[in-house]
Amino acid sequence: MVDWLVNILQNYPELAVFLSIGIGFLVGPWKVMGFSLGTVTATLLAAVVIGQAQIDIDSAVKSTFFIMFIFAVGYGVGPQFIRGLKADGAREVLFALSVLALCLVIPIIAAKVAGLELGYAAGLYAGSQTISAAIGVATDQIGQLGLSAEQAKTYANQIPIAYAVTYIYGTIGSAIILAKIGPRLIGVDLVAACKEYEAKLGGTTSVETGDGIVSAYRAIEARAFEIPEGSDLLGQPVKNLMPGIRIYAERLRRDGKIIEVDDNTVLQVGDIVMFSGRRADLVGLLETNLTEADAPDLLSIPSEKLDVLITSKEVHNKTLEELSKLSIARGIYVSKLMRNMQDLPLLPGTVVHRGDIVTIQGSKRHVEAAIAQIGYADRPVDTTDLAFVGWGIFIGGIIGTLSVIMGGFPISLSTTGGALLAGLVLGWLRTVHPTFGRIPGPALWLMNTLGLNVFIAVIGITAGPGFVAGLQQAGIALLLWGIVATSLPMIFAVYVGHYVFKFHPAILFGACAGARTTTAALGMIQEAAQSRIPALGYGMPYAIGNTLLTIFGMVVVLILS
Numbered sequence: 001m002v003d004w005l006v007n008i009l010q011n012y013p014e015l016a017v018f019l020s021i022g023i024g025f026l027v028g029p030w031k032v033m034g035f036s037l038g039t040v041t042a043t044l045l046a047a048v049v050i051g052q053a054q055i056d057i058d059s060a061v062k063s064t065f066f067i068m069f070i071f072a073v074g075y076g077v078g079p080q081f082i083r084g085l086k087a088d089g090a091r092e093v094l095f096a097l098s099v100l101a102l103c104l105v106i107p108i109i110a111a112k113v114a115g116l117e118l119g120y121a122a123g124l125y126a127g128s129q130t131i132s133a134a135i136g137v138a139t140d141q142i143g144q145l146g147l148s149a150e151q152a153k154t155y156a157n158q159i160p161i162a163y164a165v166t167y168i169y170g171t172i173g174s175a176i177i178l179a180k181i182g183p184r185l186i187g188v189d190l191v192a193a194c195k196e197y198e199a200k201l202g203g204t205t206s207v208e209t210g211d212g213i214v215s216a217y218r219a220i221e222a223r224a225f226e227i228p229e230g231s232d233l234l235g236q237p238v239k240n241l242m243p244g245i246r247i248y249a250e251r252l253r254r255d256g257k258i259i260e261v262d263d264n265t266v267l268q269v270g271d272i273v274m275f276s277g278r279r280a281d282l283v284g285l286l287e288t289n290l291t292e293a294d295a296p297d298l299l300s301i302p303s304e305k306l307d308v309l310i311t312s313k314e315v316h317n318k319t320l321e322e323l324s325k326l327s328i329a330r331g332i333y334v335s336k337l338m339r340n341m342q343d344l345p346l347l348p349g350t351v352v353h354r355g356d357i358v359t360i361q362g363s364k365r366h367v368e369a370a371i372a373q374i375g376y377a378d379r380p381v382d383t384t385d386l387a388f389v390g391w392g393i394f395i396g397g398i399i400g401t402l403s404v405i406m407g408g409f410p411i412s413l414s415t416t417g418g419a420l421l422a423g424l425v426l427g428w429l430r431t432v433h434p435t436f437g438r439i440p441g442p443a444l445w446l447m448n449t450l451g452l453n454v455f456i457a458v459i460g461i462t463a464g465p466g467f468v469a470g471l472q473q474a475g476i477a478l479l480l481w482g483i484v485a486t487s488l489p490m491i492f493a494v495y496v497g498h499y500v501f502k503f504h505p506a507i508l509f510g511a512c513a514g515a516r517t518t519t520a521a522l523g524m525i526q527e528a529a530q531s532r533i534p535a536l537g538y539g540m541p542y543a544i545g546n547t548l549l550t551i552f553g554m555v556v557v558l559i560l561s
Helices: 002-011 013-027 039-051 059-085 090-114 118-128 133-143 149-185 190-200 279-287 320-324 364-374 386-401 414-432 441-500 505-515 519-529 533-537 539-560
Strands: 220-226 248-254 257-260 272-278 303-310 333-339 357-363 375-377 403-406 409-412
Touching (some): 013 039, 013 441, 059 133, 059 386, 059 441, 090 118, 090 505, 090 539, 118 133, 118 441, 133 149, 133 414, 133 441, 149 190, 149 505, 149 519, 190 505, 190 519, 220 279, 303 364, 364 375, 386 414, 441 505, 505 519, 533 539
Antiparallel strands (some): 248 257, 248 272, 303 357, 303 375, 403 409
């Protein structure tokens, strides 16, 4: 049975790749004491085991899927990255650059002191900083050093060994340092700090729930009430009714006719009016003074709930509270706000940026009117603009092939670096001109996840035959120096962020996790904080970190070669 399976995998190597992915995604999510290997590391280890069968895979497969992955990475973080280059949020950018400098320098020093060979050093960097993309970039750069084919292959095969040894602590260690040790280093109570920051943003400490949403933006419903003689709601435009409270008159029935209400509509005695708003407000402010009416025809109003890509300059950098006072917010309720695939807390002081995805709901006419002014409806579709993807990767790759000679070595972005650059630019352009270049969220996730894991599987299968010998040769040193290379940048980052950049503790640890692009750490920080507030510091550093940590894979090779 074993011989039959080995023969199948040797003759059909594509099946070995998908077997590795299948095992990796099955085993990766399993948790032991709250931690898991993760799908990437599990796929790599599964591929290493399968690779003992001496399976040959064309290197073009690895390159093709990696370049797809790296383009998707750039496309996803492009809006935030370009915003950082424009000096919007300069403090966050400078902090990220400071942390990233530590993330580059400390692994290089560790590799030098340990006397690691080039491939092990590159893998130590990638694993300790949990940046899988650096594997591909480092491998590409090793191929451009003018080494013999045998030496280049030896170095390339060393990378996944060191990555596998150092990645697990890179993930677990970062999470523990930032969520558990970090607050103690600077003497703060993270839970209290987040409650304080939430209050500063206009939230209340009692309504932050498990899903991280403040009640002021929840529990929306519509009800109909009859306006009696002598009501305080008579004689003035509806825009002036109940100032500061988000209750809206949507439509009314008058003399048997249904009328759509706008800001200047004046209510009359006997009107049956449909109001929308928080249930608590409708009950507390209207139900006690008005008589509820049975009006199914009035309440049968087309409604929508849509994700909207924020592209408007007028909306950018405004808080949710500021937006709620604009005319475009009439009858509109926010249920979710996402940045770099992370949910942000919905607080009055939460700032909205171009490139964010906001989920809005309300009557169809109000939703459509709001979309026209704030951005582009991210309606569920099944199609991806593959012409955009294909040309973007091709042109970016062509740019990446251009090189200059420095110190006797040809230096270039490589095709993968060019694809990353193309993804950054095109992802940003998508927020400026959203009529082209659509990649739906699920499609982007597939490009990102499948691209990376096919690449990792091929790496593991190829390196498999020499993996055990390499691990025996450098395993202990890699593990210990990996701990150093992971821990020191994160510890220094906490002190630098607190004492130099003066970040509020509530967002400091999210910013540290963002710079290191460790989502697992952010999740643990939020759990320890009992709040989503730390996510507010994650976005900009994540965009900068995801880009530079990848490019640093090339820098490590150039410095240590």
